[in-house]
Amino acid sequence: MTEVAVAGGGLAGLVAARHLAEAGVDVTVFEERDEVGGRVRSVHEDGYTYDRGFQVLFSAYPAVKRELDVNALAPRRFSPGATIARPNHRSVLSDPLRVPSAAVETLFNREVSTADKLRLFRLQRELAGEDPETLLDRGGSTIRDYLADQGFSKWFVERFAAPFYGGITLDRSLGTDSAVFEYTYKMLSEGEIFVPAGGMQAMPEQLAQRARTAGATIETGRAVTGVDGADASGATTVEVGAETLSVDGAVVATDPRTATDLTGVDAIPTEALGCVTQYFSLPTNRAPNTGKRIILNAADDRPNTVAPMSAVAPEYAPEGMELYSATFLGVPEESDAELASEVRQALQSWYPAAGFDGLELRRTDRVPFAQFAQPPGFRAGLPDPDAPDGNVALAGDYTRWSSIQGALESGRVAAELVGANR
Incomplete structure (x- = not known):
C-alpha cells in the first residue's frame, strides 16, 4: 500500500x-x-542534444552537492566569466585568480572599468563569508538599484550585468530581488557552471x-x-x-x-517569465573560436545570450559540427525564421571574419513559463x-x-x- x-x-x-x-x-x-x-528535459536527435531552454547547473549549490552525484553526470564545464560582444568588438571578463590564462584579457577589457573590476572582487570577498540561506533573507531592492548602491558604473550594468543576469533571471531590466543576485554571485564565485554530457x-x-x-x-x-x-x-x-x-x-x-x-x-x-531558445548547427571548419564562455549581447537583447554548447560539451553535436544555443527573453511574437535571422546577424557582427552562411536552425523551444517573477520582497509572499x-x-x-x-x-x-x- x-x-x-x-x-x-x-x-x-x-x-x-x-x-x-x-x-x-x-x-x-x-x-x-x-x-x-x-521543466528539465532534453531531446536527442540526429546526434544533437537539445535542452528545453538554456539551462545549466551550479556546482556550488548546496542542494546539488547533497542530492546529486555530480561526477556521475560527467560534467562539462563552462569557463568562468563571459565574452562581452557588440558589433565588431569582443572582450573577456573573467576571474583572473581562478583562470590565470584569462588575466591579460580581463585586465585589458575596456568594456568594464578597472574600478568596476575591483568592486567585483571586493563583493566576491564580502559574500564569501555569508551563509547562502541568510543571503536569501536579505534583498528588498532590485538588482539594478543594488548595483548602483555598490558603486558599479552604468557601463558595467548595461554591458555586463544586464545581459548576464538577464539570462539568469530572464529579466534584463534587472528588476529581480537583489537577494537572487547575491546568492547566485556567491555560487558563481565559489563553483562552476556545467551541463551533463548527456544533456540536462x-x-x-x-x-x-x-x-x-x-x-x-x-x-x-x-x-x-x-x-x-x-x-x-x-x-x-x-x-x-x-x-x-x-x-x-x-x-x-x-x-x-x-x-x-x-x-x-x-x-x-503563477506570474510567468518566459524565453525562447533556438539551436543552431555550423560546420566545425567554419566556426569561430568562441572558447567555452557564454557570449553576452552588450548591444541589445536580440538575442540576449549565445552559448557554444558543443565547445563546452562535445557530446551535444556530431563530429565535424558545432551546436549553439541562442536565447531571447520573454516570448517574442516573431516567427522562428525571423528570430533565427536576428541570431545570424548578431553572430556575423560579433565575428565578422567568420562565415555563417552554413548556420542552420535546428530547433526552437518556446517556454512561456520558465520562471516565476521575483520582484523585490517576493519571498514574503511565497506559500509555506x-x-x-x-x-x-x-x-x-x-x-x-x-x-x-x-x-x-x-x-x-x-x-x-x-x-x-x-
Missing part, C-alpha cells in the same frame, strides 16, 4: 520521493508525462534512479487529478485518473498552476510548504526561489514535513 503519494516527477518530486523512501516510507510518484524531469535531463534521470534504489515507485503517464488532505478520518485522498487512493500523506510537486488547482493555495506564484490542509506538503521552487537549487531543496523539506506527520 502506498503510504505517501507524490504528484509530479520533476526535480522536487523526485527528491521528496527519495528522502521519504530512505526513511522507510512506501512512496509512489505519479507523473503525467511519459518521462520524468518537469540526465539530472532528473539520476534523481529518479536514486529514488527507485531507495525503494520509491515511479509511475509515468499517470496524472494526479485531485488531492484532499481534510478527510475527517485523518487520511489523505488522492485521485489518479479513475483511481482513488487513501494515503497517509501527499506531496504536491507539480507546476504552479496545477498545484494551485490541486491544493487551493492561492499564494503559489505546509500551506495545504491536512498532511499535504508543497514541493517546488515556488516555495523558495526560482532555481534548480530551490526545487531540489523544496523536495527535501516537503519529505520531512509529510514523513514527520504520518
Whole structure:
C-alpha cells in the first residue's frame, strides 16, 4: 500500500520521493508525462542534444552537492566569466585568480572599468563569508538599484550585468530581488557552471534512479487529478485518473498552476517569465573560436545570450559540427525564421571574419513559463510548504526561489514535513 503519494516527477518530486523512501516510507510518484524531469528535459536527435531552454547547473549549490552525484553526470564545464560582444568588438571578463590564462584579457577589457573590476572582487570577498540561506533573507531592492548602491558604473550594468543576469533571471531590466543576485554571485564565485554530457535531463534521470534504489515507485503517464488532505478520518485522498487512493500523506510537486488547482493555495506564484531558445548547427571548419564562455549581447537583447554548447560539451553535436544555443527573453511574437535571422546577424557582427552562411536552425523551444517573477520582497509572499490542509506538503521552487537549487531543496523539506506527520 502506498503510504505517501507524490504528484509530479520533476526535480522536487523526485527528491521528496527519495528522502521519504530512505526513511522507510512506501512512496509512489505519479507523473503525467511519459518521462520524468518537469521543466528539465532534453531531446536527442540526429546526434544533437537539445535542452528545453538554456539551462545549466551550479556546482556550488548546496542542494546539488547533497542530492546529486555530480561526477556521475560527467560534467562539462563552462569557463568562468563571459565574452562581452557588440558589433565588431569582443572582450573577456573573467576571474583572473581562478583562470590565470584569462588575466591579460580581463585586465585589458575596456568594456568594464578597472574600478568596476575591483568592486567585483571586493563583493566576491564580502559574500564569501555569508551563509547562502541568510543571503536569501536579505534583498528588498532590485538588482539594478543594488548595483548602483555598490558603486558599479552604468557601463558595467548595461554591458555586463544586464545581459548576464538577464539570462539568469530572464529579466534584463534587472528588476529581480537583489537577494537572487547575491546568492547566485556567491555560487558563481565559489563553483562552476556545467551541463551533463548527456544533456540536462540526465539530472532528473539520476534523481529518479536514486529514488527507485531507495525503494520509491515511479509511475509515468499517470496524472494526479485531485488531492484532499481534510478527510475527517485523518487520511489523505488522492485521485489518479479513475483511481482513488487513501494515503497517509501527499506531496504536491507539480507546476504552479496545477498545484494551485490541486491544493487551493492561492499564494503559489503563477506570474510567468518566459524565453525562447533556438539551436543552431555550423560546420566545425567554419566556426569561430568562441572558447567555452557564454557570449553576452552588450548591444541589445536580440538575442540576449549565445552559448557554444558543443565547445563546452562535445557530446551535444556530431563530429565535424558545432551546436549553439541562442536565447531571447520573454516570448517574442516573431516567427522562428525571423528570430533565427536576428541570431545570424548578431553572430556575423560579433565575428565578422567568420562565415555563417552554413548556420542552420535546428530547433526552437518556446517556454512561456520558465520562471516565476521575483520582484523585490517576493519571498514574503511565497506559500509555506505546509500551506495545504491536512498532511499535504508543497514541493517546488515556488516555495523558495526560482532555481534548480530551490526545487531540489523544496523536495527535501516537503519529505520531512509529510514523513514527520504520518
